[in-house]
Amino acid sequence: MSEASLAGRPLVPPIRPEYDHVLAPFVEAPVERVLPFSTRLWQQDWLRKGLIIVALILVWEGLARWQDNDLLLPGFGATMSALVEGLVNGELLDRVRISLVVLMQGYVYGIVLAFLLTTLAVSTQFGRDLLSTLTAMFNPLPAIALLPLALLWFGLGSGSLIFVLIHSVLWPMALNTYAGFQGVPETLRMAGRNYGLRGPSYVIQILIPAALPAILSGLKIGWAFAWRTLIAAELVFGASSGRGGLGWYIFQNRNELYTDRVFAGLVLVVVIGLVIENVVFAAFERLTVRRWGMAR
Amino acid sequence: MLAGWSCFDRIPVPSPHLALDAIGFRHGARPILDRLSLQVAAGERVGILGPSGVGKSTLLQIVAGLVAPSSGELGIDGASVTGPVPGATMMFQRPALLPWASVLDNVLLPSRLMGRRDPGRRDPGRRDPGRRDSGRRDEARSEALRLLGEVGLADRVDAKPHALSGGQQQRVALARALASRPRILLLDEPFSALDPEMRAALRADVKRLAQERGLTLLIVTHDPADVAALAERAVVLGGRPAGIVADFTLASEADLRARLGGHVSQNGREAA
Numbered sequence: 001m002s003e004a005s006l007a008g009r010p011l012v013p014p015i016r017p018e019y020d021h022v023l024a025p026f027v028e029a030p031v032e033r034v035l036p037f038s039t040r041l042w043q044q045d046w047l048r049k050g051l052i053i054v055a056l057i058l059v060w061e062g063l064a065r066w067q068d069n070d071l072l073l074p075g076f077g078a079t080m081s082a083l084v085e086g087l088v089n090g091e092l093l094d095r096v097r098i099s100l101v102v103l104m105q106g107y108v109y110g111i112v113l114a115f116l117l118t119t120l121a122v123s124t125q126f127g128r129d130l131l132s133t134l135t136a137m138f139n140p141l142p143a144i145a146l147l148p149l150a151l152l153w154f155g156l157g158s159g160s161l162i163f164v165l166i167h168s169v170l171w172p173m174a175l176n177t178y179a180g181f182q183g184v185p186e187t188l189r190m191a192g193r194n195y196g197l198r199g200p201s202y203v204i205q206i207l208i209p210a211a212l213p214a215i216l217s218g219l220k221i222g223w224a225f226a227w228r229t230l231i232a233a234e235l236v237f238g239a240s241s242g243r244g245g246l247g248w249y250i251f252q253n254r255n256e257l258y259t260d261r262v263f264a265g266l267v268l269v270v271v272i273g274l275v276i277e278n279v280v281f282a283a284f285e286r287l288t289v290r291r292w293g294m295a296r
Numbered sequence: 297m298l299a300g301w302s303c304f305d306r307i308p309v310p311s312p313h314l315a316l317d318a319i320g321f322r323h324g325a326r327p328i329l330d331r332l333s334l335q336v337a338a339g340e341r342v343g344i345l346g347p348s349g350v351g352k353s354t355l356l357q358i359v360a361g362l363v364a365p366s367s368g369e370l371g372i373d374g375a376s377v378t379g380p381v382p383g384a385t386m387m388f389q390r391p392a393l394l395p396w397a398s399v400l401d402n403v404l405l406p407s408r409l410m411g412r413r414d415p416g417r418r419d420p421g422r423r424d425p426g427r428r429d430s431g432r433r434d435e436a437r438s439e440a441l442r443l444l445g446e447v448g449l450a451d452r453v454d455a456k457p458h459a460l461s462g463g464q465q466q467r468v469a470l471a472r473a474l475a476s477r478p479r480i481l482l483l484d485e486p487f488s489a490l491d492p493e494m495r496a497a498l499r500a501d502v503k504r505l506a507q508e509r510g511l512t513l514l515i516v517t518h519d520p521a522d523v524a525a526l527a528e529r530a531v532v533l534g535g536r537p538a539g540i541v542a543d544f545t546l547a548s549e550a551d552l553r554a555r556l557g558g559h560v561s562q563n564g565r566e567a568a
Binding site: 185187188190191193194195196197198205206209210212288291292293294 | 360362380382385386388390394396406456458476
């Protein structure tokens with residue numbers, strides 16, 4: 001056959017029936033095999049992490065017993081009993097409530113301010129310059145470093161706490177939200193405008209949902225900053241009119257050498273941080289950006 | 297029942313007529329388009345070709361009213377275009393679906409937004425609900441479902457876009473574009489992200505649906521096969537700043553490729 005006659009025709013291999021075998025189903029060995037129970041168990045994330053925690057607790061307890069000085073290092077058992085005692089008699093819950101109320105105020109004010117600043121930044125050149133200058137100046141400034149000044153201005157009380165909380169939330173939140181808005185794909189923006197969206201409905205229906213992954217990460221970072229800042233600020237002072245939050249609880253009990261309660265307070269700080277991050281934010285993410293396929 | 301619904305119904309023969317008069321566009325100091333004039337008749341299907349970066353997409357965005365030209369006049373149906381044009385709907389290279397909305401909600405987007413602006417349009421066979429909102433919402437929904445059926449996605453209406461393949465997403469985008477009841481459909485490289493089989497299938501769908509509706513079609517592409525399949529007229533952009541270097545009626549794909557040889561380098565098929 002010449003080259004020319006082959007060209008331009010799809011090449012189909014010839015079928016030779018004498019070589020065309022139909023295979024019998026493969027049954028000699030199981031195709032699917034159930035993994036051994038131990039392997040399946042080891043694949044469980046929570047179990048592996050749980051084992052790490054148990055190991056750490058054992059080391060902690062062992063160290064504490066060897067040290068044998070509850071004033072320096074109370075063991076796991078002592079800490080847990082202090083924690084349970086504090087929770088049962090309501091003192092710890094009260095402290096947590098005070099902390100969270102202050103935190104939420106600062107957090108919400110910070111978010112609102114961040115949105116205002118970002119709105120200004122996406123709509124005007126002046127706003128952009130303002131945002132970039134302010135975040136460049138204040139983002140590296142630890143909120144706690146402003147506390148002396150805040151105390152001078154707002155006195156002892158929740159006013160100063162809210163001031164430093166706003167500072168800790170505002171800048172990372174504004175930066176993330178702005179980056180999120182900037183990152184909305186141009187085609188999506190154009191599609192929105194093509195279908196006649198403009199003004200606030202364009203922002204609400206296109207920009208905010210499209211920027212939600214970044215906004216969420218801003219909320220998470222803001223939360224983490226705020227929580228750390230609050231506990232630290234409460235350690236420095238924090239008892240306004242005789243009522244202090246969780247940080248104050250830790251500080252007070254250190255002064256009175258109830259080291260087990262100090263540990264209980266620390267455990268609670270960790271637990272609350274974990275719960276907010278892994279339950280509240282995770283649930284919000286699952287309901288939004290993950291369901292939409294915008295984040296893994 | 298039809299009478300007095302909207303300005304469109306009062307025009308006896310709707311004449312989607314597109315006129316570009318000496319359109320120029322500058323990106324900063326850089327001129328992109330130079331005094332470009334083009335007339336497109338109602339129902340005409342025009343392919344716009346040219347090398348990458350010549351300003352084809354910009355031209356389409358100007359026609360849709362998404363980008364303002366730096367100079368010149370653009371008119372649709374005799375009205376001067378100053379902002380996003382209802383009835384001139386764009387389909388982009390990427391589907392640009394709302395990831396947070398279901399397939400059906402994406403297709404319903406235009407009708408939700410049109411709400412007050414442009415109820416039942418020129419198709420006299422279409423039943424216009426005289427009732428307000430709820431009737432119209434039902435109609436929009438059934439029309440969206442019908443459109444999704446026409447593009448072969450009747451069974452995926454509740455899926456989120458990320459669960460669909462690229463070709464399916466582009467089909468949703470097509471259904472959404474048609475749901476806006478356009479008079480002019482502007483296609484900006486809508487097939488370039490698809491594999492050849494999908495590309496041919498979607499091309500056939502676009503052709504059928506646009507022809508059924510008598511839509512004016514402007515398609516920007518670097519693939520002559522797209523133009524040969526969909527358009528009856530080819531406009532070639534070239535030069536810097538770009539102007540129209542050729543404007544002719546299409547005979548066949550081979551003819552088109554032969555004519556393009558002079559204007560576009562054949563290996564100029566860079567990624568868009």
